[in-house]
Structure formats: C-alpha cells, structure tokens
Amino acid sequence: MDPLILDDIRIALDGAPLLGIDTVIAPGDVLTVMGPSGVGKSTLLAYIAGFLSPAFQARGRVLLGSRELTRLPAEARRVGLLFQDPLLFPHLSVGGNLAFGMAASGSRRQRRQRVAAALAEIGLEGFADRDPATLSGGQRSRVALMRVLLSSPRAMLLDEPFSKLDAALRGEMRQLVFQRIRQEGLPALMVTHDAADAEAAGGAVIELEP
C-alpha cells in the first residue's frame, strides 16, 4: 500500500479560511483528527473522498503514493469510508451487502466463499442470507467494516466510527478495526471527539483549531 499524502490542503468557506493540513499517513498508520464541533473535520474527509460541497473553496492535493486522487471522481478514488452509522443496504441480504463493492473477478462460487470467510472472521458464520434488519448494532458495525475491506480500498476514512456503540462493544470494535487497518497496511484518517479512540489507534493526533 502507498502512503496517503495530504499536500498543503487549505479549505475556506465563504472566503474565510476554515482549515489547513499538510501531512503524510504511512500504510497501516491511523492519524486521528480532533477539534471542536464545526472546525471542519467532516469537511476534510469529504475533500479527501471527493464529495466536498461546492459551498467550500479548497486547494491542495490528496495523493496515494504518486497517484493524485484530487484529479479523480469519488468512485475512482478507492477510499473506504466508515461512519458513525453502519448503513447497510436494507434490500440486500447480509451476504449481498458484503459482496456489493467486491471486484467481480473470480467465479460466483469464489465470491460466495470470500463472503463466507469474511463472515467467519467476524463471528457471523452462516449469516449470509440474513436480512440486515435482524442484526444487532454490533453485528451491523462488523458487517459494515468487512464490506469496506472487501471493496479493496487503498486508504480508510473513519468519522466517529465508534460513537454509537455501547462501551463494551466499542472496545471490541476498536480492536477489530485498528487490527484490520494494520494487517491490510491501509493508511487511515479518523475523526473523533473521543480521546480513547485516539489512544486505541496509537498513531499521531492532530488538533484542528478554530
């Protein structure tokens, strides 16, 4: 995997500077971005992922190694997103959700095997045909994580990924997410208000200031 490079990014709103960041995130590292509400944390993620509202003025490049993402549309950036709400497609089964972003390579059987292996990895063997509405919050979070990973991202963006989970699940989910990010060697950027998230991530912390 390549590092995620945020090359002198400056974002303004209505002509007034909102935020600036210039940093490199190594493969497998998690950079935590903190700061008060409204400082522009979600705006930064939107810029990296390619769906910044035209209300903002932005400059600076986002690169994965030598590949400049800022030239590419959102769907071509290969950036995995994990949000506060583990949104699963309600019209697809759990297995259908997992297969959704998966490359269409290999046979149907091979794809089904990959889905089954992913479910086993998160303790949900045999859940492929289940309706996502029947899952608990913790189970949904795990499926959402595996769905992102199965889409073969080159970097991960996390926005308050654990804030909706209760305390016990939060610890478990932190462990799983950061372990997988390390294993896959994905550069990751996490926005959070919770210092314990930053500590669990174990990487650098940037505090955006108003």
Ligand SMILES: Nc1ncnc2c1ncn2[C@@H]1O[C@H](COP(=O)(O)OP(=O)(O)OP(=O)(O)O)[C@@H](O)[C@H]1O
């Ligand atoms: N589409 C938009 N059009 C205009 N202004 C916006 C838009 N989205 C966000 N803003 C404003 O941009 C600023 C930054 O918002 P952003 O959501 O990035 O902050 P944040 O740091 O993520 O806050 P929080 O911690 O509450 O999620 C805020 O002043 C917000 O009101």
